[in-house]
Amino acid sequence: MSILYDEGQQAIATESRRALEARVSKEDLLPLLQTSGQYHDGFWTTAKEQGWTALALPEAYGGLDLGLVELGLIAHQAGRTLSGAPFLTSSFGAAKAIEIYGSDAQKARWLPGLASGETIGAIAFASGPDALPATPSVTWKADRVEGTAPGVSGGLFADVAILFAQDSGTRTLLIVDLAGIERRAVDSFDNSRCIADLLFAGTPAEALVTGDAARAAALHVLSLQAVVTAHEQTGGAEALMEIARDYALTRKAFGQPIGAFQSIKHRIAELYGLVELARANAIHAAACEGQDDFVTAAAAARLSATEAYDTAARDCIQIHGGIGVTWEIGLHLHMRRARTLALEQGSSFFWEDILVDRLAGDAA
Amino acid sequence: MTDLESYRAKAAAWCESMVPTFGKAARKGLSVEKDLALGRRYQKAKFDAGFAGINWPVEYGGQGLGHIEKITFEAEEMKHGFPNVYFGISLGMPVPVLMQFGSDREFVKERVVKALKGEEIWCQLFSEPSGGTDLAGLRTRAETDGNGWKINGQKVWTSWAQYSDYGVIVVRTDPTVAKHKGLTYFWVDMKAPGVTVRPIKLAGGDSHVNEVFFDDVKVSDDHRMSPVGGGFAVALATLMIERYVATDSAGFGPHLDLFVDLAKEVRLNGRPAIEDGRIRQQIARNHAMRAGLDSINRRARLMMQAGMTPGPEGSLNKLVAVRSRQKLSELALDLQGTDAFLFDEHASPKDDWASSWINAPTGRIAGGSDETLLNTIAERILGLPQDHRPDKGVPFNQIPA
Numbered sequence: 001m002s003i004l005y006d007e008g009q010q011a012i013a014t015e016s017r018r019a020l021e022a023r024v025s026k027e028d029l030l031p032l033l034q035t036s037g038q039y040h041d042g043f044w045t046t047a048k049e050q051g052w053t054a055l056a057l058p059e060a061y062g063g064l065d066l067g068l069v070e071l072g073l074i075a076h077q078a079g080r081t082l083s084g085a086p087f088l089t090s091s092f093g094a095a096k097a098i099e100i101y102g103s104d105a106q107k108a109r110w111l112p113g114l115a116s117g118e119t120i121g122a123i124a125f126a127s128g129p130d131a132l133p134a135t136p137s138v139t140w141k142a143d144r145v146e147g148t149a150p151g152v153s154g155g156l157f158a159d160v161a162i163l164f165a166q167d168s169g170t171r172t173l174l175i176v177d178l179a180g181i182e183r184r185a186v187d188s189f190d191n192s193r194c195i196a197d198l199l200f201a202g203t204p205a206e207a208l209v210t211g212d213a214a215r216a217a218a219l220h221v222l223s224l225q226a227v228v229t230a231h232e233q234t235g236g237a238e239a240l241m242e243i244a245r246d247y248a249l250t251r252k253a254f255g256q257p258i259g260a261f262q263s264i265k266h267r268i269a270e271l272y273g274l275v276e277l278a279r280a281n282a283i284h285a286a287a288c289e290g291q292d293d294f295v296t297a298a299a300a301a302r303l304s305a306t307e308a309y310d311t312a313a314r315d316c317i318q319i320h321g322g323i324g325v326t327w328e329i330g331l332h333l334h335m336r337r338a339r340t341l342a343l344e345q346g347s348s349f350f351w352e353d354i355l356v357d358r359l360a361g362d363a364a
Numbered sequence: 365m366t367d368l369e370s371y372r373a374k375a376a377a378w379c380e381s382m383v384p385t386f387g388k389a390a391r392k393g394l395s396v397e398k399d400l401a402l403g404r405r406y407q408k409a410k411f412d413a414g415f416a417g418i419n420w421p422v423e424y425g426g427q428g429l430g431h432i433e434k435i436t437f438e439a440e441e442m443k444h445g446f447p448n449v450y451f452g453i454s455l456g457m458p459v460p461v462l463m464q465f466g467s468d469r470e471f472v473k474e475r476v477v478k479a480l481k482g483e484e485i486w487c488q489l490f491s492e493p494s495g496g497t498d499l500a501g502l503r504t505r506a507e508t509d510g511n512g513w514k515i516n517g518q519k520v521w522t523s524w525a526q527y528s529d530y531g532v533i534v535v536r537t538d539p540t541v542a543k544h545k546g547l548t549y550f551w552v553d554m555k556a557p558g559v560t561v562r563p564i565k566l567a568g569g570d571s572h573v574n575e576v577f578f579d580d581v582k583v584s585d586d587h588r589m590s591p592v593g594g595g596f597a598v599a600l601a602t603l604m605i606e607r608y609v610a611t612d613s614a615g616f617g618p619h620l621d622l623f624v625d626l627a628k629e630v631r632l633n634g635r636p637a638i639e640d641g642r643i644r645q646q647i648a649r650n651h652a653m654r655a656g657l658d659s660i661n662r663r664a665r666l667m668m669q670a671g672m673t674p675g676p677e678g679s680l681n682k683l684v685a686v687r688s689r690q691k692l693s694e695l696a697l698d699l700q701g702t703d704a705f706l707f708d709e710h711a712s713p714k715d716d717w718a719s720s721w722i723n724a725p726t727g728r729i730a731g732g733s734d735e736t737l738l739n740t741i742a743e744r745i746l747g748l749p750q751d752h753r754p755d756k757g758v759p760f761n762q763i764p765a
Contacts, residue, residue, distance in 0.1 A: 003659065004666045245746050260749040262735070265742035272741055273684055276677040277656030284659040303652040352648035359624055359651060360638050 003287045005073075012070055016077040019046050024081045026330035032084065032192040033336070037156055037185050039192050040084020047074075047088055048117035057095050061111035068224065068286040072231035076282075079235025079309075079341075082333050086193045086344070087120050089232070090154040093225040094121025097162040098175060101208035101217055106175060110160055122158035122178075123225065123345075124149035124198055125218050131346030132164060132218055138200060140165040140172050140207075145200040153344050155196035156185055163205065164218050173209040173217050176200070190340040219354070223298035224289070226345045230282040230298075233305035233341050237278060240312035240334055241271040244319045264319055271312050278308035299355040306348050309338040368436060368669065375437040378413055379444055382406070388445040388712070396570075400527060403447035407482025410448075415441075416480045417455070424463055425477040432668045442612065445712065449572075453523050454479055458486035458532040461602045462551060465589040475530065487554070489519040489533035489576060490599065496521065497736050499534070500544035500596055501755070501763075504578060506535040512584040513537075515552070518577050521730070525561045525574035528554045534599045537592055539761040546760055547595035550587045557581070568723040569709040611678070613657035615685030616727060617713055617720035620650055623696055626717075630699050637699055650692055657681050676745045683737045686727040693721035 005013070023042045032038055047053055056071040057063025071092060078088060095114040098106055113119030127133045127150060138147040145165055152161065163174040182199040209217040245268050248259030258264050281304045285297035313335040317324035324331050342348065365373070384390065386406045391399055410416045411425070418434040420426025427433075441448070459479045466472035478484040492502045504517025515535055525531065531552050538546035552559070558581035563571040590598040614620070624647060627638040637643050657680065664674035696717035697704040704718060711719040728734050742748040755763045 002666065003663050004670065245748065248748060256752065257749050259742075260751060262739070262751065265746075265748045266735070266738040268746060268748065269738040269741040272746060273680050276660065276680055277653060277684070280656045280659035280663065280677070281652060283663070284655070297655070299648075300652040300655040303648060304656055307649075307652075352645055355648045355651060356638070356644040359620075359647060360628060 003283050005069075009070060009073060013073045013077065016050065016052070016074045017080070019050055020077050020081040020083075024084060026082070026333060029082055029084060029192065029333055030327070030330060033190070033333075036187045036191055037194065039087075039157070039194050043078075043084035044087060044117070052088060053091060053117035054115040056092060057111060057115045058099060061099075061107060062115035063111070068227055068289045069283075071228055072282060072286040075228045075231040076235035076238075079232035079237075080239040082236070082337055083232070084192050086153040087117075087157070089225050089228045089344075090123055090158065091117070091119070091121040092228060093123040093221050094158075094160055094162050096224050097123075097173065097208060097217070097221045100220070101173060102175065106206065106208075110175075113159070119159045120154060120157050122152050122154045122161045122198075123221065124152045124155070124161045125164040125222065126151065126346070129347065129349070131222065131350040132215060135169070136164045136166045136171060138163055138165040140167045140174060140205060143204060143206070144202045145174065145176060145205045146202065147200055149198040149200070151186060151195055152198055153193050153195050153340075155198050156183055156194040161198065162208070162221065164214070165205075167210075170211060171214045172207050172211075173214045173221075174205040175208055176203055176205040188340070190336040193340055193344075219295060222345055223295045226298045226302040226351070227282065227285045227289075229341050229345050230278065230285065230301040230305035233309040233338070234275060234278040234282050236334055236337060236341070237271070237275045237305070237308035237312040240309075240316040240331075241268060241275050243331070244268050244271065244312075244316040247320055258319070267315050267319065271308075271315060274304070274308035274311055278305040281305070296355060296358045299351040299358070302345070302351045303348055303355070306342045309334075310342060313338040368432065371433055372436050372440065375415065375440045378415065379440045379446075382409065382446065383444055385409075386444075386446045391445070391447055393710075399447050400450055403450045404482040406446055406448060407451055407480075411481045417476075420460075420463070420476075420480075424473055425480045430668075432665060435665065435668075445714065450485060450524055450527060451479075451482060453488055454486040454528070457602050458488050458530070458551075461532055461589070461598065462486070464601070465549070465598055466551070467586055467589070484529040485524060485527050487522050487525045487528040487531040488602070489522055489525075489531045489552070490602075491519065491521045493518060493520050497733060499599060500547065501760075502534060502536060502547070504533070504535045505539070506537050506548060506550070506583075509582060512582055513550070513587075515550075515558075515578040515581040515583060518575060520564075520573075520575050522561075522574045522576050523572055525554065525576050526563050526571075530554055531576075532589070532602070534595050536760065537595075540759050541593070542757050543755060543760045543763065544596040545593055547599070548588060548592050549590035549595035549598040550583055551589060552578075552581065552583055552587065556583075566723075566726060568713075568719065568726070611657070611661050611681040611685075613654040613661070613681065613685050614714070615682070615687075615689035615724075617686075617689035617693060617724065618696075618715055618717060620647065620654060620692075622715065622717075623647065623650070623692060626696060626699055632699075643695075643699070646692065646695055650688060653684060653688055657685060676741075679737065679741060679745075682727075682731065683734055683741075686724060687734060689720060690724035690728065693717050693724060697721060 023046045052074050054063045055066050059065045091114050098110050114121050127137045138145050138149050161176050165172050165174050184197040186195040188195050248264050249257050251258050281301040285301035288294045288297040317331050417426030418429050419431050422428040495501050506513040506515045531554050533550050533552050534547050536546050537548040558579040560577040562575045564573050565571045627643050630637045632640050660677050664678050667674045707718050713720040713723045
């Protein structure tokens with residue numbers, strides 16, 4: 001896959017941007033922050049209508065047979081406009097886990113719904129700071145799971161989850177039907193993510209991968225998601241850089257636009273650098289899907305995207321001065337989202353370790 | 365195999381075959397003069413093999429190929445540490461500008477071919493003691509002298525001037541108009557009477573840059589390469605030539621693999637440094653940064669291959685790569701502790717951390733300082749306003765010194 005977008009891919013970018021800019025606004029997103037357990041329906045309806053949920057899934061199950069590059073383009077635009085739900089990434093991760101590691105029966109059962117968007121998927125691997133715990137908090141015995149999967153993005157509405165669990169120390173990748181399970185909503189600083197603790201009590205589950213291969217499989221799924229998220233983060237950072245630039249051109253102080261002061265213009269130029277590095281790494285990683293160095297590329301994409309979005313959020317607000325910290329202007333939506341995306345799919349600590357293990361030649 | 369892939373393979377094979385004669389091992393311990401002599405032989409070999417002037421017209425001794433072939437070759441060449449540094453400026457800017465703007469075409473042709481063969485070297489006389497970034501503020505002047513001109517003044521930071529046969533120079537021909545309107549562009553004979561070259565020893569110990577003094581240096585009017593008063597445009601054209609050269613995400617310092625190797629060797633608090641979180645974080649961050657630059661450069665090459673103009677993000681390479689090389693080099697010395705004190709002034713910044721560290725400030729200043737590059741990104745790419753410039757539109761001779 002080339003790192004140069006073709007015409008069809010550029011059309012996906014233009015069309016998704018147009019659709020999202022028309023359907024998502026900060027006026028819709030601000031109230032969601034203070035409401036626990038609601039996502040932005042306009043965003044998710046648009047995603048389903050436009051076929052984004054089906055984009056990177058196989059045609060045999062209602063997908064469009066495109067890949068990470070195309071989904072990345074959508075995610076980039078979703079990042080620009082602050083997507084109102086985490087499902088595009090979480091359902092994609094769940095669907096890929098089933099597509100790669102599932103049986104024909106599991107694929108037939110779940111993939112068509114995930115492709116149409118009628119079914120929502122979630123990934124529940126992490127436990128606190130551990131994106132892929134050595135000892136998962138959920139246990140699996142005799143085809144049933146026990147325990148709590150904490151802080152699952154989209155968990156409040158997911159129909160199916162991919163779990164990282166253990167059976168007396170043997171790690172396993174599982175698929176669980178979430179119908180009827182208990183969910184505890186997490187009132188978070190970014191409430192449209194619909195984060196929940198999933199409480200399992202003898203819930204039936206099926207194994208996808210068991211034993212040593214389970215961790216590698218989970219890491220692969222996480223890497224796929226990380227590349228989608230890296231695009232979303234890059235989109236958010238890019239939007240913030242542009243907002244900062246536009247503000248610096250119009251806001252005047254001491255008789256000139258504040259963008260004429262080097263302390264401001266250099267800060268924005270530095271953001272440009274971070275955004276372009278993040279974009280380059282994200283595009284490269286998406287094009288590497290299926291290659292040996294995919295996880296390495298995903299880790300690099302993830303690290304530079306997190307740095308770009310966090311820094312852009314920090315600096316864009318700083319450049320705005322007082323108005324930047326108001327509820328109304330909504331820059332805090334990006335600031336919140338930057339942190340949320342930094343924590344979903346594993347923090348920078350996690351990806352730094354993944355990367356260095358590979359560079360030093362001792363990847364597990 | 366595509367045409368470009370087979371070109372790369374051919375270039376790689378040729379470079380490989382040159383290693384015994386011109387590679388790092390062959391150069392080790394040579395004085396600058398001997399290394400330059402070896403460099404001239406290398407440049408001649410390159411010319412004979414058809415790898416000099418790759419994207420230059422055939423009638424000027426070039427190969428008539430595209431920019432993409434040129435940077436493909438350079439990417440291969442860069443792996444081996446050949447003695448080509450003496451010709452980088454010469455063939456990078458002054459000679460292409462001579463090709464474009466020189467008036468006596470027979471003379472131009474002779475010079476270009478000799479430069480391509482490494483027989484002659486050209487330098488670029490732009491920066492002055494009063495300023496480098498503010499190029500249009502230069503003070504060296506040329507006054508009419510009979511049918512020609514007489515140059516007086518001083519240039520500085522001129523790379524390889526001590527070995528140069530010719531140079532291109534921007535001088536002030538009219539101090540009564542706004543600063544960038546009173547400049548004219550010439551070429552000069554560096555061996556002409558009145559030209560004095562004095563090498564400047566840099567912090568790292570080497571002396572590739574010089575001060576160049578002009579005392580009543582006479583040049584005829586056919587040395588002029590721009591309209592009188594039109595020199596600034598040609599100077600800008602010089603600086604814009606080939607924005608996309610084969611870039612190096614290591615910032616012309618050591619490869620990150622060398623840092624990883626060092627971190628595996630050295631022990632911190634009784635365990636390998638590679639297990640220390642502080643070190644791991646720096647490795648990961650540096651890798652991500654370099655991988656991003658590599659990807660930007662790869663995309664630029666693909667765009668050129670497809671006949672498109674690469675995006676402006678290529679301008680990030682020097683800014684981002686060199687300053688992080690500086691910090692990584694400091695960290696590499698930290699890792700070695702007292703073992704880092706031993707210093708070899710002749711070591712290469714590409715594989716020695718102390719050499720990389722002590723020469724890094726030069727990299728952050730030469731060819732556009734970090735601050736100038738940030739201004740360029742802000743103004744040219746993002747459309748932010750220029751800095752306040754009190755000398756704007758003021759005749760040069762009325763600008764307070």
